[in-house]
Amino acid sequence: MSVSAIHDDHHDHGPAKGLMRWVTTTNHKDIGTLYMVTSLIMFMVGGAMALVIRAELFEPGMQFVDPMFYNSMTTLHALIMVFGAVMPAFAGLANWMIPMMIGSPDMALPRLNNWSFWLLPFAVLMLMSTLFMEGGAAAAGWTLYPPLVLQTGAAFPFTIFTIHILGVSSILAAINIIVTILNMRAPGMTLMKMPLFVWTWLITAFLLIAIMPVFAGAVTMLLTDKFFGTSFFNAAGGGDPVLYQHLFWFFGHPEVYVLILPSFGIVSQIIPTFSRKRLFGYSSMVYATASIGFLSFIVWGHHQYTVGMPIEGELYFTYATMLIAVPTGVKVFNWISTMWRGAITFESPMLWAIAFVVLFTLGGFTGLMMSISPADLQYHDTYFIVAHFHYVLVSGAVFAIIGGVYYWLPKWTGRMYDERLAQLHFWLTTLSVNLCFFPQHFLGLAGMPRRIPDYALQFAEFNAWSSVGGFIFGFSQLIFCYIVIRCMRRQGEHASDEVWEGAGEHGLEFTLPSPAPYHTWETPPNVH
């Protein structure tokens, strides 16, 4: 990609001073930073909850927490990781990178942008405050299935309101991203020239707009069932508890793709740079992403193979789910072909991207196994699926985010992170994530159900390993925090404008100075 950029650096007014800068900012970089910092904090909070879970599961017997609190931990851990850590991280990356990548001076709707961020901290604070309410926080799992969820105490309406706010925040962010991408591209930046990260976010944004209202609707129906005497999900009043599951997973399955598509985008940015070769099969990547987006709407029933659907439904969802493996496979093949006969180097971002390809694919394999509905009658609601979704979400989504942070951090801060520490962080994380989650495959197959605070003796060894892995994983992330904070405090070597050898070939963002000035592309670049 060649660019003739005209940088004009006079009237480059910087940010306002003090705290109000962050409260009132409409600058996409500030808002990106806010999202990323919030995400990192929530990642640590959600992680602490995971460690409560892993501590209790270290040995058979109940050692530390009441089963009710344990259930609250699994529920909040999942909600916080999904809505407080991974989604905000993507939103942060979108804010920082999309304008810089498409040659736009900012997001299309800057005030809306501020609003959609600032809803977020209040929503997660409200969610966490439910821990201190009478009856404890919601404890029915992140899926919030009725009738169980209706047994929640005072936390119930607050949990639902949290979801409403998070939904509004996501929808606003999604609208902003779509409008930005469709209207703010630099001359010459046609759709089929956009970096893959932009493409994957565009598709993700459409998914978000389609699904968040469904989720909001479903939980509102829970609310009216509990407080206003409706019976949407109550058989005694003519309703059906399984209806909620259909609504939830109509949201939930596309949601898991909301959590992975931007990761596909990040990895598709990183791998070409460090292979020194163009992305293989760019257009098939775009089409594969779009078909995954489409398919994600028609496979939700694979979460409900055991509810007693008619066999036609069961088989339909089986076939549709199996189909998803095809475009997913295409993506993996494309990444590997990009590396094939490249000139590969192994800086930290590349390490994370390679680990992503390997471990995400592993999660894809178990996904494929679970798509076979008769086999899923055994796998469902066991640790096998816990292993599956942590492979795709932790060593998938989270790895891509961390890789993306290492990739762009020098551009954001103007400082190179400490490569030796970063390599340590990578290896500790990768080894421990496998120690934590790989044994869970065996646990599930051997018969351990998920969401239990105590288990039979034959599950003891693997659980002990898993807990040790979990703790190493958790504490390794402190290294990451340290590395990031150092860069943010402008410590460490200066980064060059290009940051990575030849990166200017792979993205407009690397043709800008490091650190990226407060305002960029006030005059759009010309993309050939």
Added chain:
Amino acid sequence: MKKLMTLLAVSGFAVAGEASADYALNLTEGVTELSRDIHDLHMLIFWICVGIGVLVYGILVYSLIHHRKSKGAVPAQFHENTKIEILWTVIPFLILLGMAIPATRVMIKVYDTTGADLTVKVTGYQWKWKYDYLDEGVSFFSTLSAKSNEARQMGSGIDPATVDHYLLDVDHPLVLPVGKKVRFLFTGGDVLHAWWVPDLGWKKDTIPGFITDGWATIEKPGTYRGQCTELCGRDHAFMPIVVIAKPEAEYREWLAAQKGTAVQAAGEPATSQEKPSDHQPEPPLAAAGSSEATSPAPAIGEPLTQEVAMTLGKEVYESHCQSCHQANGEGVPGLFPAIHGSQVVQGPLAAHIQLVLNGKPPLMASFRNILKPQEVAAVITYQRNAFGNSTGDLVQPADIATH
């Protein structure tokens, strides 16, 4: 870190003695045709994944080794190849087609519940199972065995390793005949649960207000253990399933013994749904391997004495009320109200009876069809005179019948 490793080593040794022999890496083949079919499907898709994995990871690793810049690799210029892209779209599709065919065949079999020799209705409750042998009029509850239940309390001081089948043992197992097609009907009494015995090959959700089904023809006599797999609240981990498969003749014997024990003390759940007065008390559930002693039960309809009501009431309380209202009757603030000092318990009797009989959806099950009038009378008597309540009331089965 070092400390953790030592801890791990120690705990590894500690459990190694009892448990290592048991642990499994793979899905069980189970003891039914379905479970074997499903196991085969599982292995087939597993090996397909291994095959693809070896290929994909092999190429990746080769590339990472040979196409490194440090080895002087010069990047190639290619970035697409329509032929190969079509190929790697079509080939996976064909592999999937190959998987879909056996999967469909097995699924159709799973759904074929016709021609069953007997039907058992399974109802999930917080946190116990109820089994109804529909054609036999035998029904009972099945809850976590007392030993496991004691050991699993926080600070119990009991090492789980000393408990036989910790968390996988129940007071009254489900007994089934070998070689007969058993149809299961599932429903939920309060919230969702799921009934799973891995050796039978599948699990099924139990949904309040709806009936789902499944079937199994168990081929080998033996004891098969499983658990609830749908999160159902506080004690989700503590409502295991035990199936004992017996040869037809022994099963018949067991069944006959159950019918003989029509009237049971509360907490000894084998009951008949036929007219209860036809039967006389008998030694309960010996065939099912229950080891607990039982108190002699008064025949139904017979007035209760205060003493009998309190003993029976305590048993009923422990098996049906305690998991929510707690052993000390203090409940769980914000979720489950205390019995101690409760307005209902200390108030008019009629309201108390109504509450127990009708339940409080979605929090508390209706006990009208779970407990017998005698048991309801006893437990209400107990609640009104325990946990610091002292109404002095003695409730009789006849009082219940009028509600």
